[in-house]
Amino acid sequence: MMTNVLVNAKDVTKTYQTAKVEAKALRGLTLEINESDFMAIVGPSGSGKTTFLNLVGALDTATDGSLNVLGRDISAMSKRQRADLRLHKLGFVFQAYNLVPVLTAQENVEFVLELQGIGDNRFNRAREILDKLGLAEFANRRPNELSGGQQQRVAIARAVASNPKLVLAAEPTANLDGENAEVLLQMMRDLNENQNITFVFSTHDPRVVAHAKRVVTLVDGRISKDETKSQTKSSL
Amino acid sequence: MMLSVSNKYAMRSLVRHGRRTILSVVGIGVGCGLCLFMIAFVRGESKMMLRAAAESGAGHFRVVPAKWNETRENDLRLIDWHQARKLVASVDEVEVVTPHARKEVLLGFGTRVAGVEMVGVDPNTEQTCNRLARSVVEGHYLDGEKGTTVIGKTIATRLKVEVDDELMLTTAGADGEMAGAMLRIVGIIGTGSRDLDATICQVNLQDVEQITHLSGAGDLTALVKNPKKLELIVKSLSAKLGTGYSVVTWEQLMPELASGAKVDETWTRLTVGIIMIVVFLGIASAQLTAVLERRKEFAVLSAVGMKGSRLIQIMVYEGLVLGLVGAIVGLAVGVPSAYWIATKGIDFTKMYGTDDMSVSNILIDLVFLGDFGWWLVPLAFALALTATILSSLYPAWYAAKIDPAAALRVEH
Numbered sequence: 001m002m003t004n005v006l007v008n009a010k011d012v013t014k015t016y017q018t019a020k021v022e023a024k025a026l027r028g029l030t031l032e033i034n035e036s037d038f039m040a041i042v043g044p045s046g047s048g049k050t051t052f053l054n055l056v057g058a059l060d061t062a063t064d065g066s067l068n069v070l071g072r073d074i075s076a077m078s079k080r081q082r083a084d085l086r087l088h089k090l091g092f093v094f095q096a097y098n099l100v101p102v103l104t105a106q107e108n109v110e111f112v113l114e115l116q117g118i119g120d121n122r123f124n125r126a127r128e129i130l131d132k133l134g135l136a137e138f139a140n141r142r143p144n145e146l147s148g149g150q151q152q153r154v155a156i157a158r159a160v161a162s163n164p165k166l167v168l169a170a171e172p173t174a175n176l177d178g179e180n181a182e183v184l185l186q187m188m189r190d191l192n193e194n195q196n197i198t199f200v201f202s203t204h205d206p207r208v209v210a211h212a213k214r215v216v217t218l219v220d221g222r223i224s225k226d227e228t229k230s231q232t233k234s235s236l
Numbered sequence: 237m238m239l240s241v242s243n244k245y246a247m248r249s250l251v252r253h254g255r256r257t258i259l260s261v262v263g264i265g266v267g268c269g270l271c272l273f274m275i276a277f278v279r280g281e282s283k284m285m286l287r288a289a290a291e292s293g294a295g296h297f298r299v300v301p302a303k304w305n306e307t308r309e310n311d312l313r314l315i316d317w318h319q320a321r322k323l324v325a326s327v328d329e330v331e332v333v334t335p336h337a338r339k340e341v342l343l344g345f346g347t348r349v350a351g352v353e354m355v356g357v358d359p360n361t362e363q364t365c366n367r368l369a370r371s372v373v374e375g376h377y378l379d380g381e382k383g384t385t386v387i388g389k390t391i392a393t394r395l396k397v398e399v400d401d402e403l404m405l406t407t408a409g410a411d412g413e414m415a416g417a418m419l420r421i422v423g424i425i426g427t428g429s430r431d432l433d434a435t436i437c438q439v440n441l442q443d444v445e446q447i448t449h450l451s452g453a454g455d456l457t458a459l460v461k462n463p464k465k466l467e468l469i470v471k472s473l474s475a476k477l478g479t480g481y482s483v484v485t486w487e488q489l490m491p492e493l494a495s496g497a498k499v500d501e502t503w504t505r506l507t508v509g510i511i512m513i514v515v516f517l518g519i520a521s522a523q524l525t526a527v528l529e530r531r532k533e534f535a536v537l538s539a540v541g542m543k544g545s546r547l548i549q550i551m552v553y554e555g556l557v558l559g560l561v562g563a564i565v566g567l568a569v570g571v572p573s574a575y576w577i578a579t580k581g582i583d584f585t586k587m588y589g590t591d592d593m594s595v596s597n598i599l600i601d602l603v604f605l606g607d608f609g610w611w612l613v614p615l616a617f618a619l620a621l622t623a624t625i626l627s628s629l630y631p632a633w634y635a636a637k638i639d640p641a642a643a644l645r646v647e648h
Contacts, residue, residue, distance in 0.1 A: 050645065054641045054644075054645075057539065059539055059640050059641040059644070060641040079544075080543060080544075083538070083541050083542070083543045083544075084541070084543075086539060086540065086541040087540065087541020087542075088541070090541075091540075092536075092539050092540060094536065094644070098532070098533075098536040100245060100533060100536075100537070101252075101533075102244075102245060102248035102249055102251075102252055103241065103244065103245060103248070107241050107244060107245075110241050111241045111242070111245070111537075111540075112540055112541070114240060114241045114242065115540070115541050115542055115546065116541075158540070159540075162541070
């Protein structure tokens with residue numbers, strides 16, 4: 001079966017320039033992310049995981065090399081076009097949940113739909129997403145009335161509200177206990193399998209790695225390993 | 237109406253930092269209220285000065301012989317003052333029009349003399365447009381009886397005369413020869429201003445014609461219902477009256493008063509501007525702090541696809557809400573104070589030690605009353621909204637420029 005390539009990175013470098021120091025976060029990284037991947041990017045701190053997610057998420061642009069996300073060359077896109085890409089095709093999940101604290105769970109999900117220009121129907125659509133993810137009972141609660149696990153589940157609901165092709169998650173389980181992390185990973189796995197949403201995580205968490213179908217290891221801004229689970233299993 | 241999520245976010249962000257929002261609103265309200273008070277006072281003062289000038293004999297405008305503009309001679313007379321008066325009176329916006337004929341004379345009683353500008357008037361209309369003519373303190377005002385006069389209290393004191401005494405009037409006639417007449421005092425005018433009372437000598441218009449052998453009126457003085465329309469009225473009348481006449485406004489007749497009013501207006505604008513700049517900077521600072529505090533929140537919103545324009549919209553909406561509430565607080569502060577100044581006023585009597593004050597032959601009431609009206613409401617909203625919306629723009633622009641990757645990198 002032919003698989004669609006969602007992200008195609010070739011020789012991508014990213015250098016952060018400060019007044020005195022030049023820091024190379026990515027050094028000629030080449031990687032393809034395919035449709036339906038459930039991929040963990042692991043590596044020590046400073047290995048370039050977050051930088052890579054920021055580039056794929058069109059939050060930043062590469063210093064060199066080419067990066068195509070969903071067929072679009074990120075470095076050739078304007079700030080506005082990148083915002084549009086994020087709004088319509090990408091979803092984000094953050095380590096610290098980052099829900100808008102003054103909005104309820106329902107409104108946090110609705111916000112993305114409103115930004116997409118969905119008018120009258122957005123309330124029902126947001127409620128539908130929360131229902132599907134088993135979050136209906138939390139719909140009218142604000143983030144400070146939810147546990148960490150519940151907040152992160154709402155964050156996933158927000159991330160998938162726009163029907164994205166690709167969800168990027170930065171350390172999504174880092175602040176969660178074992179039980180909550182398991183619930184969350186199962187939820188993402190279901191979305192991956194049932195709705196064909198591609199997930200890419202940056203993580204240190206072995207629980208995430210255990211759920212991932214593919215694990216890419218970065219060291220010093222380069223890929224040191226790229227393994228799919230079947231290969232990993234067979235090699236073991 | 238259901239609020240959009242963006243607007244709910246903006247509203248709740250204001251509520252989230254309640255104390256800062258309250259302080260901002262109080263700042264806007266007090267600044268706005270102060271401006272309303274000042275503007276009400278200066279508007280009232282300007283109206284009062286204009287009314288005082290107009291009703292002290294100058295009128296809102298005068299119709300004079302065309303040549304008067306060049307020579308300012310009192311001996312000039314209108315071509316056909318009856319016809320011109322009819323024409324002026326036919327204009328809807330004109331409240332009253334009255335003729336005058338002026339002549340410099342010497343008044344004598346016994347061995348005492350006083351020089352004064354005698355003004356020939358129509359007693360039927362003069363009192364309606366001249367507050368000096370309403371300030372008779374002894375006797376009565378002119379009633380049309382020939383050979384009678386009313387004079388100011390200072391002249392009466394100087395000449396040591398009283399009602400029913402006869403004054404000897406001497407002047408130069410039209411032919412240059414000396415002319416004279418006896419005038420019986422029927423009333424003494426006391427305005428409260430000694431300076432002004434030293435300039436008043438009014439007689440019947442016909443008496444001036446007879447004494448000077450110059451027939452007719454030298455000018456027609458008119459009051460209008462709405463001074464804001466003065467320019468239009470003057471323009472239209474100038475066209476109707478034709479070349480032999482000239483229409484001059486109170487500003488042209490009393491340029492020192494007009495420039496004084498302009499100076500007052502400029503100072504008020506400057507002060508209002510300074511107050512609003514202080515409010516503007518205060519709000520901008522508070523809004524910028526709010527943006528810096530929400531830097532990460534904005535970065536997240538930007539990451540999920542919110543464009544800079546939407547962020548600006550949210551910040552401006554917050555400014556709009558602050559402005560609306562600030563305007564209401566401003567009205568709560570400004571309306572009672574403007575009402576107080578419009579009804580009680582500021583009494584300068586003690587400062588000047590008299591009830592009335594005259595400047596340039598204008599009788600000014602020393603209780604300065606402010607202006608009050610519905611105009612305060614739109615003005616409050618205009619001031620508050622302009623200040624808050626403008627002061628939101630820089631923080632909004634700053635918010636829109638936040639680099640989401642950099643702001644989120646802090647988290648990692």
